[in-house]
Amino acid sequence: MKIIIDERCTGYARAGHPENPRRVADTVARLQGQTELPLTWVAPGATVADEIILRAHAPELLARLEVPTDLDGDTPYFENISGYARVSVTAALTALRAARNGEMVFSLMRPPGHHATREKSMGFCYFNNVAIATLEARATGAKRVAVFDFDVHHGNGTEDILLNQPGVEFFSVHQNHAFPPDTGAENAGHNCFNYPVSPHAPRLMYRAKLAHALDDLRSYRPDLIAVSAGFDAYVRDPLAESLLLPEDFHWLGQSLRALGVSFFSLLEGGYSEDLPELVLAYLKGVAGK
Numbered sequence: 001m002k003i004i005i006d007e008r009c010t011g012y013a014r015a016g017h018p019e020n021p022r023r024v025a026d027t028v029a030r031l032q033g034q035t036e037l038p039l040t041w042v043a044p045g046a047t048v049a050d051e052i053i054l055r056a057h058a059p060e061l062l063a064r065l066e067v068p069t070d071l072d073g074d075t076p077y078f079e080n081i082s083g084y085a086r087v088s089v090t091a092a093l094t095a096l097r098a099a100r101n102g103e104m105v106f107s108l109m110r111p112p113g114h115h116a117t118r119e120k121s122m123g124f125c126y127f128n129n130v131a132i133a134t135l136e137a138r139a140t141g142a143k144r145v146a147v148f149d150f151d152v153h154h155g156n157g158t159e160d161i162l163l164n165q166p167g168v169e170f171f172s173v174h175q176n177h178a179f180p181p182d183t184g185a186e187n188a189g190h191n192c193f194n195y196p197v198s199p200h201a202p203r204l205m206y207r208a209k210l211a212h213a214l215d216d217l218r219s220y221r222p223d224l225i226a227v228s229a230g231f232d233a234y235v236r237d238p239l240a241e242s243l244l245l246p247e248d249f250h251w252l253g254q255s256l257r258a259l260g261v262s263f264f265s266l267l268e269g270g271y272s273e274d275l276p277e278l279v280l281a282y283l284k285g286v287a288g289k
């Protein structure tokens with residue numbers, strides 16, 4: 001199992017913000033402190049070229065990141081945030097390459113990406129890592145790419161960018177009315193499928209919805225799967241009202257593995273102190289342990 005990591009991803013922070021460097025730092029410490037799952041730590045490599053980012057985003061979005069004012073109430077401006085966000089995109093592309101080599105891989109980076117639309121950074125996200133990697137996969141030979149998003153919030157940015165793109169299907173399981181962005185109640189276009197779950201829904205109901213989405217994903221017969229791995233549907237997460245347990249994230253990893261298709265996972269949300277345990281449970285599932 002490869003873990004993509006770069007210390008620059010902990011280089012920016014705003015006091016009191018839930019999307020903070022500790023999320024990654026504590027997870028690194030937990031993963032380094034365990035021996036059940038052999039891990040290889042990999043750096044993202046040379047920074048992504050703008051032309052790859054521009055497949056997913058308008059030039060205006062890149063220019064906006066150089067303007068030193070907050071993007072929105074959730075999404076602060078930081079000096080060199082475009083640089084930090086580029087490293088996270090680069091890590092996603094490195095994960096894509098590893099998956100294509102048949103390796104198990106997880107990008108343990110921030111900022112997350114799935115709320116960033118073509119035109120707008122929002123919801124803690126600056127560039128849409130998973131959408132950029134998906135379009136790169138398509139541009140370099142993948143015929144059918146599925147994106148599976150199990151973050152508790154709707155992947156509105158991913159949907160916006162991938163809507164009606166040929167050779168791509170998007171499957172998002174999320175809590176209904178979770179904010180941001182409070183979208184994703186209905187399917188969109190011919191290729192974006194949304195599976196909203198009510199707040200406080202029984203855990204097994206949530207899991208049944210995840211299983212349903214994975215069944216639909218399997219029917220698409222993808223040759224590659226990109227996973228937006230958010231861990232905020234966890235019962236103790238402060239930003240949502242869902243009830244999943246660590247074993248459910250283990251089951252998610254197992255279920256993706258059982259599809260028998262190459263896949264790579266990118267960290268999205270997950271704001272509880274237990275995030276390290278949730279990531280480890282997921283990775284064990286991915287590894288068949």
Ligand SMILES: [Zn+2]
Nearest residue numbers: 151153232269
């Ligand atoms: Zn989320």
